[in-house]
Amino acid sequence: MTMKKLLLSLFVFTLAFAAQAQVKNIGIQTSAVCEMCKDRLEKDLTFEKGVKSVNLDLETKVLNIAYIDGKTNPDVLRKRITMVGYNADSLKRNPAAYEKLDPCCKDGAHVDDKPDQK
Numbered sequence: 708m709t710m711k712k713l714l715l716s717l718f719v720f721t722l723a724f725a726a727q728a729q730v731k732n733i734g735i736q737t738s739a740v741c742e743m744c745k746d747r748l749e750k751d752l753t754f755e756k757g758v759k760s761v762n763l764d765l766e767t768k769v770l771n772i773a774y775i776d777g778k779t780n781p782d783v784l785r786k787r788i789t790m791v792g793y794n795a796d797s798l799k800r801n802p803a804a805y806e807k808l809d810p811c812c813k814d815g816a817h818v819d820d821k822p823d824q825k
């Protein structure tokens with residue numbers, strides 16, 4: 708290997724490492740209800756700039772997001788979730804977006820004994 712090639716590969720490695728280091732993970736508490744909510748949130752957040760991967764844990768309703776630090780931030784991500792119609796940590800969902808959700812995705816939709824509450 709020539710010196711030039713060695714330096715080049717070192718440079719590429721450094722770039723890859725720097726890019727890797729910028730990826731951060733966050734768990735955001737949402738008001739998701741069912742499998743459809745999971746689909747909706749994961750699909751929508753995938754299109755947000757800087758988002759690398761999205762996964763909603765239906766047990767805890769926590770949306771786990773891997774994102775590139777500097778391209779987006781937790782506030783932007785929470786805001787986007789509220790615009791899909793779900794609460795995000797202490798941020799309240801957008802009422803108009805919530806109204807447009809399928810009936811099965813609203814509060815109390817899967818609790819038989821309790822009346823549907825808005």
Ligand SMILES: [Cu+2]
Nearest residue numbers: 741743744812
């Ligand atoms: Cu749902």
